[in-house]
Amino acid sequence: MPAEADRAAPHAAIDAAKRFLSTFKTPGLIMAAVSGGSDSKGLVLALHEAITLGGFSAFSLAACTVDHALRSESAEEARDVAAFCAEKGIPHTIRQWSGDKPATGIQAAARAARYGLLADAAQGMGALCIVTAHTADDQNETIVMRQSRSDPNAPGLAGMAAGVLVDRRAWVWRPFLHVCRADIRAFLAARGEGWFDDPSNSNRRFERVRVRQALNESGPSSADMLAAGRARLGSSERAALLVARYVQGFEGLVARVDPALSANMADPDGARALMSIAAVVGGRHHLAGRETAVRLAAFLRDADGGRMTAGRVVFDRRKSGLYLYREARGLRQMELQPGERALWDGRFLVSNTGLDSVAVHAGGETAGLRARLIAAGLPQPVAKRAVKSAIHFSAMAEVSSPSDAAAPLQPTPCVQTHISLYDTFLPCFDLMMANSIATLFGRDRYLAPPVHDVLTEKSG
Template sequence: MTATVHEVLDRRLLSISPAPIAVALSGGGDSLALTLMVADWATARGRSLLVLTVDHGLSAQSAAWTKSCAGTADRLGANFRGLAWEGGKPATGLPAAARAARHGLIADAARAAGAKVVLMGHTASDRLEAAAMRQEGASTPSPREWTPSPAWPQGRDLFLLRPMLSRTRAEIRTWLAERGETWIEDPANEDARFARARARASLTGDETDDVLPGPVLADLALATCDLAGGLAAPRTLLRRAPPAFLAAACLCAAGTSRPPRSDRLKRLADTLGGDTDFAATLAGARIEADQRDVRFLRDPGRAGLEPLSLAAGQAAVWDGRFEITTERHIAIQALAGHAARLSPASRSALQRLPAGGRGGLPFIRGEGSPVLAAISGVMARPLPLDRLRAACGLIDREPA
């Protein structure tokens, strides 16, 4: 088993890098086994290991579980960060909310430490559980070996690696027991109120799932991004693109993170399969198509363009679409209503952009838009195209 995991690490991670390798450790058997195997790999290559544990505050034992994880990290000579999901918890949809909070906390901590990849202990059994949940009507996707972080914008430029998807939960616990290791069993995993627990109970420990992730969508590298963060691709290309790409293009251009409903996504795919010009909205994006090209823009009618104030040395994400870094204090607001204050060169650049994408650009009060022109001490990086490439699998190993 160790050799299998190390083969995945060799394929996906850099042998030499100053960036730490982050691993999510809950203390359960799967994440414990992964942490032990990753620690061996990292030590042999001189790379540092960062162990991240999230206390969801949902069990009276959670503080003790975090302490146990800290002890494991100390035993392995790894750095440790205990993270807490604070605040009120929802009365419904608790598993999904906990998952979103966990990914957000882990993304923030990993980025702060300079990590590019977070390892997670999902297994073949998790894939089978997801399949069983889908059979019951859920939309739960199967975990894949390599994906971008689902937390947005906290998880920008951060990837998740799951190197144990070819092994079942039973095999992993046998491996741990042979080494005299003990692990935490969370009672919530057996709570029949939750769909995943019911799916888990329906599986046998000997089942396997060797389904591999879908192929890399290399031909979709033809997608382009304009200064307003709008994405474009040839319509002939999108006619053969899977629905997942259309969903990703909408989310990336809109700066949002909630996937569209499957029926609306299918309707968009069917319309793209025709030849008529059309415009539509989906997942916070506006889609404009003619016979040659399809453009994905932020829906100009959607709210959310709140003012943003940054101090010197800060970086933040504007509207989920632009990473703004500044060397001095600045105040940013939407460009809508302020275009007349731009320089002639910036107004000319603005006119070359789709009309629907102009008003949502970041505008520094009294200075102009850092997207349209160079502004001293301020850098604006459009995120949609990099995010789309990551979502499509065009980045398939740890960035240097």
């Protein structure tokens, strides 16, 4: 066992935990994601000591381990973590990723599943937030990977945000972003604690592993990353103001962009605002790449106007403005069972609250919608084209036997516009921008973060 003097000695991990706890608006329960590796185990132990010995007794701590069930050892490792937490008096739960696993893109799929399971657990126990143990080493790797890509919209030096909202329902915070892995392991060693390493952390099939092995210990300084984060936040705020001032939404289908904004693609924040709206209209989770941005800028400089299609979006330029709507191609039909909730076309969240199966598709009877769009101020040709990609519902019997007269659906499924850029993962940098777009498309504002953070307090 370590000496009491060693246990009481100040340490970078403890200091980071205390700084994090001091940022909360009100104290409460924090749920730590812990795998049993050195980083997450160090985070749990540092928060535990800060709460029990460091003057933050108004907080409480719980932990959750996600068993991805990808290795035969994972279940036993989760039980070992449970035993470690029990020894410290920390409530712990295990959530397993069940079902078939994809043959490709396994890390991305595992990440999505992990955060969904963590959000479920945090909601179930009423936690203020989830904390994960991403370190300064992880941050440097992320920055290198993003800078190696050609996408001009990559966050670059800002790296990972200190906080991310998952599925609109749970904030995830990263208290160790400025703590090195070597310091965390030294902290665990001083406490007499061991850890285990996931073999995937050395598998060169994965880009992050290759970057980690090639990266030397030097990287952007904390000051550089803070400055980049502030720049990212400033860009988000300026783009949000441009959206609020120059963009108008119609029925979640069409966005009208004032010429004052669409004519100025040379302004990075103006271009970002326009491309963000296009991503949501097209149901895309990422902004379009450099080639599309260049092509759109050339189209908008052309005095003749007309239409251009890119990223599933029609850019319809007229004297009254630039109109964005989903192109009427690639609109697949989907069957929704009673009680089921699903995302259609990347644009609409649909919940079947009825007792019968429902077909979700485009088209259908659109005269009423077209009339509402025209009455709201859309040019008739824009309204006529836009309604072709509108969401529509039919009873499955009507679809399978179209000649039969089908009764109207009772009740009609519930529909919400899906803000594709932000509804799954929203970095705290972009909270003001996300709220501006949510308002435009008739959605509620996003959940405010539980902390007073230097990068987010103006937009919370």
